[in-house]
Amino acid sequence: MKDPNGIERVEESVIKHSGFTFLIIDHMDNLSVEKVQYHNALIIDGKDVDFIRQIVRRVRSHNSPDIYLKPIFILKGINIHDALVNKLIDGTLFNLDQIEFIIPEVERILSRVSDLKFTNSISFEAQMIEKLISFMYTCEIQDLDPIPYVYSGINYAYPILSVNFRQNDEHTVLEILDIAEQEGIFESEYVDRTYLCSQCSSGHLSYREVCPKCGSSNSQTEDIIHHFPCGYVGPIRDFRNEIDDQLDCPKCNKRLRHIGVDYDKPSVLHECKNCSHKFQDYNVKAKCLSCQTDNSVEQLNGREIKKYSLTKKGELAAINGFVSTSKDIDEIIGTVKFETFKTMLKYEIERLRQTEGSSNVCAIHIINPSQVYSKIGSEVQKGLLKDIVKVIRSNIRSSDVISFQSSSTIVLSMNEIPYKISIRILKEIIEILKKLMATAFNNMEVNFEHKVVQLDYKLSPDLHIHQLTKDFNQ
Amino acid sequence: MIEELIDNYVRFLSSLTLDHFIRLFWFYIFFEFVRYFALEWFVLNLWKIRKHYNKDKYAMAREQFLFENPLVSIIIPGKNEGKHIYKLIKSLNEQTYKNTEILVIDDGSDDDTPTIGRDLQRAGLIDLFIRNEIRGGKASAANFGLRFTKGKYIVHLDADCSYDRDAIEKIIIPFYMEKDVGGVGGNVNVRNYDTGLVTSLQAIEYYDTISIGRVVTSHLGIYRIISGAFGAFRADVLDKVKGWDIGPGLDGDITVKIRKLGYKIRFAQDAMCLTNAPDTFKKLTKQRLRWDKSLIRFRIRKHKDVLYPNQSFRFANFISFVENITYNLILNVKWYVYLSDMLINYPSLIVNIFITNILLYTVTNFVKFTIYSLYRERSHAPMSYFLLYIPCMVFYFGFYLRIVRSIAYLQETFFKLSYNDPWNPKKTSVHAKKLKI
Numbered sequence: 079m080k081d082p083n084g085i086e087r088v089e090e091s092v093i094k095h096s097g098f099t100f101l102i103i104d105h106m107d108n109l110s111v112e113k114v115q116y117h118n119a120l121i122i123d124g125k126d127v128d129f130i131r132q133i134v135r136r137v138r139s140h141n142s143p144d145i146y147l148k149p150i151f152i153l154k155g156i157n158i159h160d161a162l163v164n165k166l167i168d169g170t171l172f173n174l175d176q177i178e179f180i181i182p183e184v185e186r187i188l189s190r191v192s193d194l195k196f197t198n199s200i201s202f203e204a205q206m207i208e209k210l211i212s213f214m215y216t217c218e219i220q221d222l223d224p225i226p227y228v229y230s231g232i233n234y235a236y237p238i239l240s241v242n243f244r245q246n247d248e249h250t251v252l253e254i255l256d257i258a259e260q261e262g263i264f265e266s267e268y269v270d271r272t273y274l275c276s277q278c279s280s281g282h283l284s285y286r287e288v289c290p291k292c293g294s295s296n297s298q299t300e301d302i303i304h305h306f307p308c309g310y311v312g313p314i315r316d317f318r319n320e321i322d323d324q325l326d327c328p329k330c331n332k333r334l335r336h337i338g339v340d341y342d343k344p345s346v347l348h349e350c351k352n353c354s355h356k357f358q359d360y361n362v363k364a365k366c367l368s369c370q371t372d373n374s375v376e377q378l379n380g381r382e383i384k385k386y387s388l389t390k391k392g393e394l395a396a397i398n399g400f401v402s403t404s405k406d407i408d409e410i411i412g413t414v415k416f417e418t419f420k421t422m423l424k425y426e427i428e429r430l431r432q433t434e435g436s437s438n439v440c441a442i443h444i445i446n447p448s449q450v451y452s453k454i455g456s457e458v459q460k461g462l463l464k465d466i467v468k469v470i471r472s473n474i475r476s477s478d479v480i481s482f483q484s485s486s487t488i489v490l491s492m493n494e495i496p497y498k499i500s501i502r503i504l505k506e507i508i509e510i511l512k513k514l515m516a517t518a519f520n521n522m523e524v525n526f527e528h529k530v531v532q533l534d535y536k537l538s539p540d541l542h543i544h545q546l547t548k549d550f551n552q
Numbered sequence: 553m554i555e556e557l558i559d560n561y562v563r564f565l566s567s568l569t570l571d572h573f574i575r576l577f578w579f580y581i582f583f584e585f586v587r588y589f590a591l592e593w594f595v596l597n598l599w600k601i602r603k604h605y606n607k608d609k610y611a612m613a614r615e616q617f618l619f620e621n622p623l624v625s626i627i628i629p630g631k632n633e634g635k636h637i638y639k640l641i642k643s644l645n646e647q648t649y650k651n652t653e654i655l656v657i658d659d660g661s662d663d664d665t666p667t668i669g670r671d672l673q674r675a676g677l678i679d680l681f682i683r684n685e686i687r688g689g690k691a692s693a694a695n696f697g698l699r700f701t702k703g704k705y706i707v708h709l710d711a712d713c714s715y716d717r718d719a720i721e722k723i724i725i726p727f728y729m730e731k732d733v734g735g736v737g738g739n740v741n742v743r744n745y746d747t748g749l750v751t752s753l754q755a756i757e758y759y760d761t762i763s764i765g766r767v768v769t770s771h772l773g774i775y776r777i778i779s780g781a782f783g784a785f786r787a788d789v790l791d792k793v794k795g796w797d798i799g800p801g802l803d804g805d806i807t808v809k810i811r812k813l814g815y816k817i818r819f820a821q822d823a824m825c826l827t828n829a830p831d832t833f834k835k836l837t838k839q840r841l842r843w844d845k846s847l848i849r850f851r852i853r854k855h856k857d858v859l860y861p862n863q864s865f866r867f868a869n870f871i872s873f874v875e876n877i878t879y880n881l882i883l884n885v886k887w888y889v890y891l892s893d894m895l896i897n898y899p900s901l902i903v904n905i906f907i908t909n910i911l912l913y914t915v916t917n918f919v920k921f922t923i924y925s926l927y928r929e930r931s932h933a934p935m936s937y938f939l940l941y942i943p944c945m946v947f948y949f950g951f952y953l954r955i956v957r958s959i960a961y962l963q964e965t966f967f968k969l970s971y972n973d974p975w976n977p978k979k980t981s982v983h984a985k986k987l988k989i
Contacts, residue, residue, distance in 0.1 A: 302696070304684070307983035309691035309798045311684070312699060329794040340983065344660065344684035344692075356700060358682050359670060 083175045092117065093174065096181045098188075102153070103133055111136050112548050115144035119184045121171070123153040127160055134166050138213075139241040141447075141484060143196055146209065146238075147216050149187045151180055161225045165237040168217070190216045197399040198416040202451040202459060202485040206242060207258045208399065213238040214388060215396035222255075222386040224269055231368075232281040233272050234383045243448045246368055249279035250452035252381050259384075263392035266384035273378040275366035282367040283378070287360035293372065294352035297360075301343045307332060313347050410464055412471045412480060419481035419489060423539040426493055431535035437493040438500040438530050439542055442470070442508065443550040445525040447486035453522050459485075465518070466511060473507050487547060497532045504528050557903070564904040576898065576905055579890035580912050583883055588761075589916055592768050596927050599771040606729070613728035617721075621651050624720060625703030625787070629657040629693035633711030634665030641677050643714040649721040653679040656711075657697035660687030689976045690780075691796035698795050706790055708803075710781040713827045714743070722823035723784045734789040734815025735807060736823075737775065738782030739763055743826035745933050750836055752941045753948045754829040756921070759931065759938075761949075763821065764924050770819035774872035777804040778817060782825035789815055798984045800975045801846025808855045811869050822929045837956055844960030845970040847880055854989050884957050913946040 086094040091102045101114055104123035114120055114137055122133050130152060140146045149168040158164055168187060169180050194212050199205050214222065227235035231248035239251045258264050274281050286295040300313040303325070310316075310329035317325040317334060325334040325341075334341045349356050364373045388396070414422070426437050444450060451459055463482075470480055470490060480490045492500040508526050515524040531546045574581060603610075626644060628637070637656060644654055656669050656678050669681035680700055684693065694708060705724055709715075716722075719738060726736045741763070745755035769775040778785075780803035793809040796802045807817055830836040851858075851873055858869045894905055921942055925935060963969040971985040972978075 302684070304686075304688040304692045304696075306688075306980040307798075307987055307989075308794075309689065309695055309796060309980065310794065311688065311692045311696040338979075342686055342688070342979070344686035344688055345682075357680075359673075 083178065085174060085177060093177070095177050098181065098184055100151075100177070106132070111140055111145060114140075114148050115142065117148070118188060119149040119151065119168075119180075121151045121153050121174075122167075125154055125156050127158055127163070130158065131160055131163050134163050135241045138166050138238060141205070141209070141486070143191070143194070143209070143212060147187075147191050147194075147213060149180075149184050162227055162229070162235050162237050162240070165225065166241065187216050190218070193397055195397065195399040198483055200410065200463060200482045200485050202447060203254050203257050205485050206239060206254045207261075207263060208395075209242070210236075210239050210254075210258070211263060211388065211392055211396035215393070220388055222264070222388075224383045224385065230281070232274060232279075232381070234270070234281075236386075243452060245282075246278060246280060247449050247452035249274055249281075249381075250448070252383075255384070255386060258392075259386065261391075262389055263395055264386035265389055266386050268382060269385050270383040271380055272383050273364065273375075273380050275364075275369060275371055276373050276377040276379055277371040278366060278369040279379065280366050280368035283364040283373070284367060285362060285364050285375075288363045289348075289350035289353060289355055290357055290359065290361045291355040292350060292353040293361070293363065294350055295363075296351040297348045298351060299346050299348050302345045302347050303334070303341055304344050305329065305332070305334065305341045307340060311344075410460075410467050410482070412467045414479050414481050416481050416483055416489075419479060419491075420539050420543070422479055423491065423533075423542065426491065427533055427535050427537075427539060427542075430533055435494050436496050437491065437533045438495065438497055439533060439546055440490050440492055440500060440504050440528065440530045441483070441546045441550070442466070442488045442490075442504070442511070442526055442528045443547070444486040445527055445550075446523070450522065450524055451485070454519075462518070462524075465514060469510050469514060470507055473503060473510070483543070483547065487550065489543065489546065492530075497530065500530045500532075504530055561904055561907055564901065565908075576894070576901070577908065577912065579887060580909060583879075583886065584913070585916065587879055587883075589920055592764065593923065595768045595771055596764065596924075599767055600927060602771070609729060610725065614721075614725050617725055617728045618649075622704035622724075623702055624649065624652045624705045624707055624724060624784075625701035626652055626654045626707045626709060626720070627657060627694060627697040627701060628655065628709045628711050629659060629690055629697055630711040631659040631687060631690075631693075632661045632663045632665055633658075634661065634663055634668040636711040637665070637668055637672065640709070640711055640714055641672060643717075644720075645677065646717050647715070647720045648718045649724070652707075652720060653701070653703060655680045655682070655697045655700055657693045658683035659690065659693035660684050687977055689798060689980050691798050691802050692980070694802075695795040698790060701787065704787055705784055706787050707782075707784045708780060709825075710827065713740070713781050713825050715782070715826075716824040719782070719823045719825060723782065723820045726818040726820055727784070727786065730816060730818070732815050733818050734786055734810040734813065735778045735817050736784045737766060737770075737778035737807075737817070737819045738784070738823040738825045739766075739819070739821050739929065740779050740781045740825045740827050741931075742829045744828050744831065746937070747831050749941070749944070750833055751829045751831050752938065753944060754836070755933065756938050756941060756945055757948070758829075759928060760917075760920055760924055764927065766819040767821050767927065769872070769875075770817070772871075773816065773868045774875055775817050775819050776807055776811070776872050776876055778807045779803055779825075781827050782823065784820075785810070786815075789813070797989060798976060798980050800842045800970060800973050801850055804846055805850050805854070808850065808858070808869075811866070811872070812855070812858065814866065824929065833952075840953065840956045841960045841963070842970070842973055842975060844880075844957045845964040845973075847876065848961055848964035849968075849970050851876055852881075880957070881961060884954060884961065887954060888958075909950075910946055913950060914943050917942050917945045 084095055088094050088099060093100050093102065098118040100119050100121050101117040102121045102123055120137060122130050124130055134150060137148065137150060138146050152167055152170045169183055171177065171180065194215065199208065222236055224234040224236055226233065230240060231245035236251055239254065240248055243250055259266050272281050273283065275283060288295045289297055300315060302311060303314055303317055304311045305327045308327060308330040310327055316328050319326050327334065345358060347356055347358060348360065362375050364375055364378055366373060423439060430437055466488065467480060474490065474492060478491050478493060480488060483489050508528055511526055527550060529546055531542055533542065658665050658669055666683055672678045673681040682696065682700060684696060705727065707720060707723065723736050723738045727733045741758050742751055742755035744751050766775055783803065789810055792813060793806065796806050811817055830839050858873045894902060898905060968985060971981045
């Protein structure tokens with residue numbers, strides 16, 4: 079049933095207008111991010127900025143272009159004083175009656191999304207760069223400006239990139255942008271400098287003047303007085319008498335009368351209340367609010383904050399898919415390309431149509447890739463993926479194939495094997511992987527989830543893949 | 553002409569009787585020869601004998617000092633001395649005595665001294681760098697530094713000096729040799745002795761007059777100036793005298809203040825320090841005018857009470873002052889009396905008297921230089937280098953220094969010019985002048 083404005087309510091939280099469906103989110107419980115991919119755009123109905131921020135972050139940080147590139151609009155038309163959210167939404171509405179006004183924008187964005195091709199790079203950095211430039215392309219943004227942002231772990235946010243990381247891992251954004259610049263995707267222009275903790279790379283630092291001896295910030299400052307007639311120099315307390323507010327010289331007992339005439343204050347003296355050390359020059363220390371490390375300012379990691387502009391190469395890469403960088407990971411031995419995997423899957427489905435056997439397709443997904451990859455370099459990342467493949471390969475038959483859907487999702491076939499046994503094998507693999515990760519990385523948790531889908535000859539390969547990965551926590 | 557002069561001079565010498573010789577050269581005989589050679593040499597011998605007999609005592613004092621291992625605070629006040637500090641710190645870090653703390657006090661420098669000082673502190677080469685943004689004068693900087701010292705002994709240094717490896721050890725030992733030693737002066741010599749005539753002459757002066765003179769006065773208990781370039785003090789004594797007063801001449805002033813409290817002042821001849829002496833007569837004149845004015849300002853004016861028989865009268869202090877005034881101020885006046893005497897009474901002999909005086913002084917200088925070599929701790933330069941310059945010393949001492957001293961005395965007596973000396977900030981000097989200190 080369409081209302082007079084042409085809006086048709088399809089479901090409780092879905093409306094349709096001009097052939098486009100809009101998913102309306104008005105409560106956190108409503109949001110299963112995966113639902114977004116089945117609609118053309120998303121409308122957030124809420125006044126609470128935290129709620130809006132959370133929804134926007136969840137959508138834009140998803141690693142499927144079907145989700146993170148979807149247009150987002152805010153209903154109620156409230157003014158949002160969050161620069162990051164403002165950069166990540168596509169418009170606002172005062173009420174649903176105005177939906178027709180956003181239709182051209184939705185059309186434009188979806189049309190530009192349809193121009194894009196995506197690759198399945200194994201490199202995490204390449205995947206992030208691809209996401210960044212494809213978003214810039216759909217929004218027709220040429221420049222990526224850093225936004226001073228209080229919720230950013232490095233004090234500046236590059237919206238579509240920063241949302242992929244927790245505050246503690248946000249420094250990786252700068253490394254990814256450096257790679258993109260080296261690859262000629264961006265040109266840069268200096269904007270500012272930010273200082274990061276030497277231990278955890280957080281930019282949330284508390285700068286304090288501290289005692290050079292014990293590092294305490296608990297000190298008091300006194301003026302130094304120089305009494306001209308006798309040359310006595312000491313803190314003002316030496317000159318105070320117990321009777322009145324006058325100042326008397328402790329050396330010659332003369333009363334101090336007139337600053338500049340019989341005395342002056344040539345400097346100040348600080349006294350540490352912790353260790354009683356007297357000093358003139360404070361040390362400046364920066365306490366990290368994330369890991370509590372008290373850095374001396376010389377130890378801090380100074381990073382340039384730059385404004386980035388897409389180059390011609392960048393624009394082409396956005397459309398054609400970002401294929402490779404020097405940091406990219408070559409194909410890992412024992413795996414096939416994702417396209418090849420899909421073709422083989424297609425043949426297996428065709429074979430099943432005729433033989434009615436039982437084959438399965440499985441997936442192993444790293445739940446926290448941005449945390450993991452921001453802590454390890456690309457070399458270690460490559461080693462990690464190789465090890466994972468090695469473990470999987472040694473637990474499946476040689477006729478089964480393994481592929482990377484993305485840097486965090488591995489898919490594999492288990493043909494001619496009962497579904498239950500596939501589940502058991504996969505669980506065993508996950509247990510081995512967990513042990514391997516615990517041994518390899520002391521201070522880092524690598525979390526996995528997995529799924530097995532039995533092949534159904536009535537469904538397409540893409541649908542199988544979709545079934546397999548749709549519930550993964552992105 | 554020269555032959556006639558020589559002929560005339562030979563005739564003068566051959567006709568000279570003893571009475572006549574005494575009459576014509578009374579100034580040399582009774583003042584210069586007696587005070588500055590005969591008496592000095594005599595006391596030097598006494599000192600040498602005592603030093604020999606005190607060898608064991610000295611060794612014990614050294615042992616006691618090293619066993620006690622007291623903290624020695626080294627304070628280096630100064631303005632725009634950054635360029636010298638590194639070299640100085642290098643020589644201090646080489647010291648055999650290690651339990652020291654080094655404090656550099658910047659008196660409102662307007663060059664890169666603050667940067668250098670802070671760098672040295674950060675690098676751990678000095679213990680503390682403190683700074684007064686506004687210049688207050690050397691006394692205020694030294695007093696400011698004194699606040700931060702923790703040592704039992706305080707060593708005051710000038711930034712443009714450097715020190716023997718054992719200089720700190722040697723300057724502290726006298727505190728353990730005798731009771732009630734309040735301060736010890738180090739032996740300052742000229743580092744740049746070979747840069748020209750001016751510095752060579754000063755080097756001889758430091759060797760023969762200043763250094764040996766201090767050995768003698770110290771032995772007699774009337775040593776009166778602990779050089780600002782290298783002096784050590786007991787921290788509690790400095791606390792009692794409440795630090796330094798306004799200069800110029802603050803090193804002599806603080807020595808007198810300590811003496812007035814009844815403490816002994818000693819000279820450590822073996823605690824060697826090298827300083828850069830002024831290298832032009834203009835700079836030297838400026839320095840000596842400042843030094844000589846302090847005799848009038850501090851001995852005659854500020855501390856004249858030392859000469860009065862009051863409660864705090866001490867015989868040694870009285871003698872120290874009398875000796876100082878006699879052989880500097882009065883002798884200087886007497887020299888003009890002698891000159892007038894000769895000009896009035898023997899105008900026809902004036903050339904011969906002049907030549908004889910020159911010869912007498914030069915011979916004395918050679919003899920002194922040679923004999924005193926036996927009493928010198930050591931020299932950092934070959935003695936033969938200085939022999940060529942000895943003949944010039946008669947002009948340096950007899951005319952140049954005497955004239956400079958006369959000018960200084962007149963300037964200070966009648967015009968109190970030391971209060972206008974830019975060496976000290978005007979804001980403090982006006983108060984010193986008002987208070988007659």
